[in-house]
Amino acid sequence: MSKIYNIKFVDAYYTFAKKVGKTKLSFHEAYGYIKKNGNNIIVVFIKKILIYGKNEIVLGLVIPSTALISKKNNAKNKLLTNHKIGDAVAITWRDIVIFDSGNLRNNCSIMYTKGILFKINRDHIVLKNPETIRIYPAPIKNHPTKKPSFYIIPISFITKISTTNNI
Numbered sequence: 801m802s803k804i805y806n807i808k809f810v811d812a813y814y815t816f817a818k819k820v821g822k823t824k825l826s827f828h829e830a831y832g833y834i835k836k837n838g839n840n841i842i843v844v845f846i847k848k849i850l851i852y853g854k855n856e857i858v859l860g861l862v863i864p865s866t867a868l869i870s871k872k873n874n875a876k877n878k879l880l881t882n883h884k885i886g887d888a889v890a891i892t893w894r895d896i897v898i899f900d901s902g903n904l905r906n907n908c909s910i911m912y913t914k915g916i917l918f919k920i921n922r923d924h925i926v927l928k929n930p931e932t933i934r935i936y937p938a939p940i941k942n943h944p945t946k947k948p949s950f951y952i953i954p955i956s957f958i959t960k961i962s963t964t965n966n967i
Contacts, residue, residue, distance in 0.1 A: 805834045807843065809867040810923075811896050812911075812957060814930070814948035823952050825924050827869065830861055837906045839865050839894075860899040864908050866956035867896060879961050880920055887917045889927070892960040893953055895934075895943075910936035911943065913951055914964060925958075927951045 810825040832843040844860040883889060894908040912935045915927030930951040932943045 803833070804831055806831050807834070807841070808869040809863050810869065810954050811867065812893070812951065812953045814944065814951045816946070816948050818949060820918070820926060820950045823919060823921065823924065823926050825952070825954055832860070836865075840906065840908055841865055841868070842906060858898050858900045862897040862905055862908050864894040864896070864957060867954065879958055880925070880955070883917055883961060883963065885917055885920065888914070888964050889917050890914045890962050890964040891927070891953065891958055893957040894959060895957065905937070909934050913953070915951065918950065923956070924952055924954050927953065
């Protein structure tokens with residue numbers, strides 16, 4: 801890890817807006833030392849990162865390899881074949897981890913979100929009235945703590961999706 805790299809990636813996000821119009825994935829850029837760990841890319845000692853339109857200095861990131869812009873369009877839409885707009889779904893997905901302390905991890909967070917399938921786009925889905933909990937690592941906790949109106953999740957982050965009646 802002696803060379804600094806620039807990587808471009810996408811991330812999930814949520815909104816508290818009452819209505820959501822056209823949606824798209826948010827793009828980010830990070831500079832740092834890169835290490836690959838299975839399906840994760842670890843960026844440590846980041847010099848600069850663009851998150852939500854502002855530059856931040858953080859100690860590190862753990863990014864699912866499927867978050868890279870070069871990989872995001874290779875998502876397996878087969879996961880969504882049996883699901884349609886209006887379905888109540890439960891989704892398990894891998895999320896990006898940002899470190900601002902010396903507590904580096906080698907794995908992404910695992911998230912579990914239940915909500916109504918509101919939109920299916922080429923590279924992401926939109927869930928209405930979502931409830932999300934981080935199920936890994938412990939402790940299990942809500943994310944965010946206040947319930948958003950919509951969650952936009954890259955299809956490439958999804959590891960499992962099922963229909964549910966409990967929304």
